[in-house]
Amino acid sequence: MNKKMKVLLKILKFVFIILFSFILILYISLNIYVKSKEVKVDKNELISLSTISLSDNQIKIASIVLNKQSNPKFHNYFFLINDAFSGRNNVARITAFTYIAEHDDFRHITSIERHVVELATKRYIMKKIDYTICYNYLFSKLYFGNSIYGLSEASDFYYSKKYTELTDKEFISLCLLLHNPAFYDFRNEKKKKKM
Structure with a gap:
């Protein structure tokens, strides 16, 4: 390889490392920001606000209609982008939306901030709350x-x-x-x- 090619390869490697580092830092920062906006949904509050108790078959049917899949359990995604655009966890998303809409603390926030809060809360719900509690809560509301x-x-x-x-x-x-x-x-x- 000639000298120009070696220099060009070094420059490309350097640019790639800088770009990769920037994207990684941006992604980590975005995750930290979203995590800071999550609402810690009280499982006991959801249970107390539920007026029904769906059967396993009803939950499965509801999952097919709302999530377009027969498995009603939530799918935890590692990447934030998957959670933001996936339709597999509509029940968690709707639960977050409904829960936030019922609390006065969130009436003053902007539309974009509300979406971030809903996404963060959805992720919290998927990790911390059993899916059956969410289905019962939603179908009560x-x-x-x-x-x-x-x-x-x-x-x-x-x-x-x-x-x-x-x-x-x-x-x-x-x-x-x-x-x-x-x-x-x-x-x-x-x-x-x-x-």
């Missing part, structure tokens, strides 16, 4: 259309049954309401067909 919050009220309103008596098909239809209550409102479809 979420909006099912027609001014109805919580699975218990929704099953009574839509099917005149207790949520424990719902068939799988009925439970799936209620889970779909969570995506878009106006679009998936099957009661409106029945009314439209009668007209």
Whole structure:
């Protein structure tokens, strides 16, 4: 190899090391920043706010509808980027969003900061709180259309049954309401067909 090639290789190695070091420092700093924004969700508070207890089969169905996978357990990702863009932990994300929305301490923060707090809290939930607690909490709080919050009220309103008596098909239809209550409102479809 000639001298120019050796010098060029040394420069490229140096630039690569500098760039890699910068990215690593940036990544570590970002992780530290996100970690500093996490809300320590009280597991006992989630349990006390839950008005229902889903069966294992209902949790599995809810996971398929909300996470698009049959395994309801949370997937812990090492990399922050995976947590930020993965749809596998929607239940943890929605739990973080709902929990933060219920606390006045977070009403004054900006939109971007709120996203960071939600991401950090989601990561905390995935590591520290059992997934069944999150499912029960969410299905006690979420909006099912027609001014109805919580699975218990929704099953009574839509099917005149207790949520424990719902068939799988009925439970799936209620889970779909969570995506878009106006679009998936099957009661409106029945009314439209009668007209």
